[in-house]
Amino acid sequence: MKTQGSTEKEKYKQIIRELSEIFINIQKPLRFLDSIKWNDEIKKNFFEHKFKKLPPVNDEYYKTINLSFDPQAKISEFFDLEQEIRRRLGQYNSVGEILQRMCREYREVIHMIMGRGTSEFGRISKELYGSSIDALYAGQPSLNDLANMISEALVNLKDLPKHSYDEKIYTSEEAVSMMQEKLNRYFQGAATLPKVILADGIVADASAGADIIKIKKGAMFSERDLRLLEVHEGWVHVGTTLNGAEQPVCTFLSKGPPSSTVTQEGLATIMEIFTFASYPDRVKRLTNRIRAIHMAEEGADFIEVFNFFREQGLSEDFSYSCAVRVFRGSTPNGSPFTKDLVYTKGFILIYNYIRLSIGQGNPELVRLLFCGKTTLEDLRVLSGLVHEGILVYPKFVPPQFTDLAALSAWMCYSLFLNKLNLQRVAKDYQNLL
Template identity: 25%
Template sequence: MIETIQTVKSKIEAGESINLELPKNGMLHIEKPLPYICVYRFKNDDPYFAGLLKTQASYLIADAELDISELLKEISISVSEKLNAFLILEMWPVRTAHDAQFGIFCPENKAVATIASLKKGFEKIKKIYPGVSAKVINTKNRQRGDLAPLMNVDESKESGSLIIGIAVPAIYQNTAEEEIYSLFYRRFYSYFSEIIKRAAFEFIRVQTSNPFGHYLMLGKTKLEKVTLNADSLLAGISEEMSFLLRVTPVNGTTEWENFQKNNFTKVPAFNYRLISIDPERKKRELYNIPLEKIKDPTIAYILRDKRLEIEKQLTMLEERNTINFRYIGQSLYGKIEDRVIVAANQILEKFPDQDSSEEITALSCHDFARRAQKELDYYQKEFPETPLCLEIRKDVNGIMVSQSSLLISDQFTLDERRCDALIQHEIATHIVTYCNGRNQPLKQMYAGFSRYDQLQEGLAVLAEYLVKGLSINRMRTLAGRVIAAESMVKGASFIETFNLLRARRFSDYTSYYIAMRIYRGGGLVKDAVYLAGLLDVMDYLKKGRNLETLYTGKFNINHVDMIEELMHRNIVKPPVLPRFLQRDSVRVRLEILRHGIEVTELLE
């Protein structure tokens, strides 16, 4: 132990991380010099309770027979010399049937803010377990009853430390049968992790020379090997699947011509790329990834959520061109919200006709490609490690991005007034967020979190507005996609939805193209997310949130708080921002959005 103590002392003085195995399955883990540590002394090793401590960046787990007092004193003294104080949180499980009370054992009138934070935090667990309570016990004995104190009062003072004991009811476990409620345990340790960090931050804020600006900065800053491996495997399966490419028709143009010839009475017969993967084998690979070993609650949640999405997408590939494809897709992308349907109808009511007020200068696919290439060349310098490319192809409809490639149909034409907007949509949003994600340690940042499409498309449409390229026809198309998706969900056929769109004064081809996207694969409600995402981003900006955060990778609006947490923890790096944000006119329009406007006012 003397050698261990010397090693720990020198590492703390050098500001290095510590990861030491102790006898009998013990572990000392300190990622960075932090003015607190969580301690668990066990008589019978409990991996689930130990897992609660492992959510922290500083913990000591040791066999109760091992004397760790001198080790803790050295840690306390070394850190206190730098930060003026040190907090020791000794924790132990309580397994009394029907007991859901947390016990907080502390000296009277010491670290009042820390104690209050712990009590308030534990009582919030009522949200997931109604019977929870928390009791503060003022006492000199701050350890489990059958153990000796870690330090006496004088030793604690000399080392500059404060010890608080926490008795944790094992409500995540069936005490009688020793079964773990796995789903509840995941939620419990997420709550527990945050409670401890918040309480430690209160101690740091009041008692130390605080170098931390936010409680999330106390979180883990390093990703464990098991986390990186799991992330890599998930990203690999997601990329290999190429879901959207495999559910997008390759004969859309030919079927449009046939649809016209048949006077819009015969349902198009769409063809798709062959599926070169075995969905069943990929599902087996998915569930062989040991996500249960990941102790970081935030990243574990992100990866589990993504695994569920990939499983649904694999099932959809198996069910392509069947009614089951549609139903699974609805569970994947969610119900079309009433607010989105209302906004779509408001847009079509305010702009009932297509805009043909000005003569259109049409650009060919080659004209557009030349302009897009200039933008790609600019970002290639910003992201030298990621090759950016452009292809004109026969097997795509319109234009799309696949990873860092811009794919353009050889039949594609474009109103010149929309050229800049489309470049900022596809390159400055989809490709830039992909490249920023590639620069992050988590591969999900570029492969995409679960349901990332909604924020991605909302952010991309926002770019169109910011560069003054959001037209009436574009807004009508976004609204039309929502109307068509709702029509499909209610059971309408392709031809019924096509005629519904024509009745809302969309051209024959636009009605066909919208319906094709909605009914592809057997029915895909994904296109409703463009307008939903735009509403999300407008609301986000109105709340004064940080636009730059949205460019760090590919995720959904409900993941933003997690991204900000990972940024506080220095896991996610600041992004390279689209250069169009430097335009004065864009800054003016952003300010307008921050004051709040209706979606129908974007064109005014």
């Protein structure tokens, strides 16, 4: 026989679940990256002019990209849902506060879409994803300072021996087959197995959607590339989507607003390193994105950023793709799209969070990073929801994070090593190196 308390709790869960599903349905037609793509004609034009003429992209160009929703109507839907959340959960309910914030963020995303090709796009981008001159912590270097420091360190690693692991011997078709097999094993027992498909028109060699990983048609891959894609796109991006979708109550965690991007890309970058899938050129690629965004924030145009990437030894095709990442949604001489800052920023924030949560005796918080599209500031709330029986621990967690004992040992040493004066150590070791 159910008590009044248990009945009230079930009603509470039902309200959260209903609001979650409404949120998911409202969010569903938003395809932000599709709305800021540069088509093949733009690339063709740039190459035909020998990289001397800025690509013909302005606000009128973006108006030619059909949206599958009415922006103003969608803004109203999110606003109405925010009011409904307050009406049913109250203004200060912890789950309600997360949902309300997500509604506000998605309204900003829509405003950003409406501002494509104008200064408004860049302004909102900085608001949602930050700037290259943002400090990581009070009194600490900015992201751009960090990128420059890492770039200097990477100079000494440019002549590492070649490894067969890095030979690009797999076609995109082979990559699809191999990735599908890997993910089928990892996601055994999932309600819906993720699909790996070939795709044209994506900027990166691969990208992850809700339960789909797209592999760029015509790209070539190495063993290391495939391992990196497996853990980055599969274990993290698809994994957190499926974990969120399989929550019995808080299904809204399957959808990632901009604030969760830092956590998502930070986790993905950490997994690259924890699985030894990363490599110096990959780190250089991430830091060069920060440097390129900084250049654009300082007034550099598309041609200057394109030439910067060429100076880094990249091909003309790849330099173009990298420069597009900086200016997509904007204009070739406008403010940059700053989303690519979050890989390095997220790595540092998440790594420090893991170290400190373990150092303070709260290692169980680490697993919650994978329960959906989370943010660091929400983890304490999510931990409370686990104890209330409203949230469950994630089903699909990388092995490096399921063994909290081993991870804790690693982080204990990391906390100690962080206290050493590396300059002093370098002087002591100078006769050994």
